[in-house]
Amino acid sequence: MKDLLGLMGKAKEMQAKFQSMQEEIANLEATGNSGGGLVSVTLSGKFEMRSLKIDPSLVKPDEAEILEDLVLAAFNDARAKVEAEMQEKTQSLTAGLPIPPGMKLPF
Numbered sequence: 203m204k205d206l207l208g209l210m211g212k213a214k215e216m217q218a219k220f221q222s223m224q225e226e227i228a229n230l231e232a233t234g235n236s237g238g239g240l241v242s243v244t245l246s247g248k249f250e251m252r253s254l255k256i257d258p259s260l261v262k263p264d265e266a267e268i269l270e271d272l273v274l275a276a277f278n279d280a281r282a283k284v285e286a287e288m289q290e291k292t293q294s295l296t297a298g299l300p301i302p303p304g305m306k307l308p309f
């Protein structure tokens with residue numbers, strides 16, 4: 203019984219560390235470039251697009267902002283659909299398993 207309590211304590215400690223790590227990752231930002239820097243995208247650690255920049259030389263200058271908004275919306279829509287599909291597959295995979303609330307899979 204003593205070992206079980208120790209194991210439970212370790213599991214809670216590990217869950218807290220995992221949650222802390224997830225929060226750190228969520229606060230990260232990364233910027234990717236293409237076309238020799240003509241296009242840049244900044245994503246959060248949760249893969250949410252924070253910004254998109256397209257060099258005006260690639261489009262009509264008066265339409266660049268519209269194009270940026272459209273690409274941003276399309277990316278975020280696709281990301282949301284992928285996450286929903288992943289969640290659905292994860293739920294069917296873990297059906298009946300005693301997974302603690304708030305724990306996300308895959309790790």
